[in-house]
Amino acid sequence: MLDIAPTRRLLIVDPCDDCHQLLPGLRTVGWEVDSCTLDGAAERRCDVGLLRLQPEHLDRPEAVKDLISRSGTEWIAVLNQEVLRVQNVGDFVCEWFFDFHTLPFDVSRVQVTLGRAFGMARLRGKGSIYVEEDAHELLGDSRPIRELRKLLSKLAPTESPVLIRGESGTGKELVARTLHRQSQRHAKPFVAINCGAIPEHLIQSELFGHEKGAFTGAHQRKVGRIEAAHGGTLFLDEIGDLPLELQANLLRFLQEKHIERVGGSQPIAVDVRVLAATHVDLESAITTGRFREDLYYRLNVLQVVTAPLRERHGDLSMLANHFAHFYSLETGRRPRSFSEDALVAMGKHDWPGNVRELANRVRRGLVLAEGRQIEARDLGLESHLAIVAPMGTLEDYKHRAERQALCDVLNRHSDNLSIAAKVLGVSRPTFYRLLHKHQIR
Numbered sequence: 001m002l003d004i005a006p007t008r009r010l011l012i013v014d015p016c017d018d019c020h021q022l023l024p025g026l027r028t029v030g031w032e033v034d035s036c037t038l039d040g041a042a043e044r045r046c047d048v049g050l051l052r053l054q055p056e057h058l059d060r061p062e063a064v065k066d067l068i069s070r071s072g073t074e075w076i077a078v079l080n081q082e083v084l085r086v087q088n089v090g091d092f093v094c095e096w097f098f099d100f101h102t103l104p105f106d107v108s109r110v111q112v113t114l115g116r117a118f119g120m121a122r123l124r125g126k127g128s129i130y131v132e133e134d135a136h137e138l139l140g141d142s143r144p145i146r147e148l149r150k151l152l153s154k155l156a157p158t159e160s161p162v163l164i165r166g167e168s169g170t171g172k173e174l175v176a177r178t179l180h181r182q183s184q185r186h187a188k189p190f191v192a193i194n195c196g197a198i199p200e201h202l203i204q205s206e207l208f209g210h211e212k213g214a215f216t217g218a219h220q221r222k223v224g225r226i227e228a229a230h231g232g233t234l235f236l237d238e239i240g241d242l243p244l245e246l247q248a249n250l251l252r253f254l255q256e257k258h259i260e261r262v263g264g265s266q267p268i269a270v271d272v273r274v275l276a277a278t279h280v281d282l283e284s285a286i287t288t289g290r291f292r293e294d295l296y297y298r299l300n301v302l303q304v305v306t307a308p309l310r311e312r313h314g315d316l317s318m319l320a321n322h323f324a325h326f327y328s329l330e331t332g333r334r335p336r337s338f339s340e341d342a343l344v345a346m347g348k349h350d351w352p353g354n355v356r357e358l359a360n361r362v363r364r365g366l367v368l369a370e371g372r373q374i375e376a377r378d379l380g381l382e383s384h385l386a387i388v389a390p391m392g393t394l395e396d397y398k399h400r401a402e403r404q405a406l407c408d409v410l411n412r413h414s415d416n417l418s419i420a421a422k423v424l425g426v427s428r429p430t431f432y433r434l435l436h437k438h439q440i441r
Helices: 017-028 038-043 055-059 062-071 089-096 107-125 133-138 143-155 172-181 200-208 244-256 282-287 293-299 316-331 340-348 354-368 394-413 417-424 428-437
Strands: 008-013 031-036 048-052 074-079 099-102 162-165 190-194 233-237 273-278 302-305
Touching: 008 038, 008 107, 017 031, 017 107, 038 062, 048 062, 048 107, 062 074, 062 089, 074 089, 074 107, 099 107, 133 143, 143 172, 143 302, 162 172, 172 190, 172 233, 172 273, 200 244, 244 293, 282 293, 316 340, 316 354, 316 394, 340 394, 394 417, 394 428, 417 428
Parallel strands: 008 031, 008 048, 048 074, 074 099, 162 273, 162 302, 190 233, 233 273
Antiparallel strands: none
């Protein structure tokens, strides 16, 4: 059977005469070549890009940075003598390009560089998927995230209150926004209020609004957050921090579907769907008298639990690569991949701050990274020590080792389970059986 090589697509942006002279030789060795201007490059798909860098590109580098950041592949710069004399061109090329060539071309060297760039692009490709901001809250393919997506699709169309529970940093507000976006109320307001972040003496006015002259400093009428959400969704984050007096007022609103502004006497009908979130144990808070039991049952009609990052096996590298792309636009640096050392350190870290901590560490890593890859030290993980497991039976050790091996290989090869199985030296059916056994996916 013939081994047919995959098609390799090369996009040449703003080509010159020297670039066109390359084409016959490149097509002979299997490249499918297309060309366009910089303005049209974002709409073209390619495996490797070749960009003739010109002085005007360096005057407004944002267009080049944006193209490279969003393309998800490797780019090679083509430089003539004029561009080589531009100040800081070397720093720009080293930061944003896989390699560069000066004119006139050394054809054999160009072909070698393109081959290396194609190999690197394939290595980075599936793990470096750029996801638009609206979608990254549900990014992942682990069992918890797949079950969460399925559950939200069922709960979103209903009008019932939903209580979202989970550790800090697991994306409870993002779950609330997803419920709103998939609901019949998606065209109406989504209003979020953090019940633990507003001073106690202001929270009633924030929630219910106030009339002019209701208290000192109330110079005009103010519409509260509940009223502002009319027709849409009201999200009460950290509901467990709401003072008891306000809990009674909120309960009354949930029962009667109307509010009164502070200093007012006229009831105002408000139609909202209420979503609430907490990271605290509300059942214990009820026992100690810090949370009203009747309010708990009003809010806890439907329930969603967000999984901590340490239980989302296989999602870690995908999320890390996503944040590397997402924050590269903010930092003005090229999206970077992660070194083997960084992947191992991330796999061993317990992530007490969950996805929020991962996002912040990757953001830090992009700023501190000096090479082409983000290292463990850039993430602030180099000094983390492995947690010593308690003693157990030999069977316990075998079970833990088997599960850890599965988690480690998924952290590095979640995009290709065939490779993951090959790394562990087992068949693909055996690999799936082990995943099922340990309830990982």
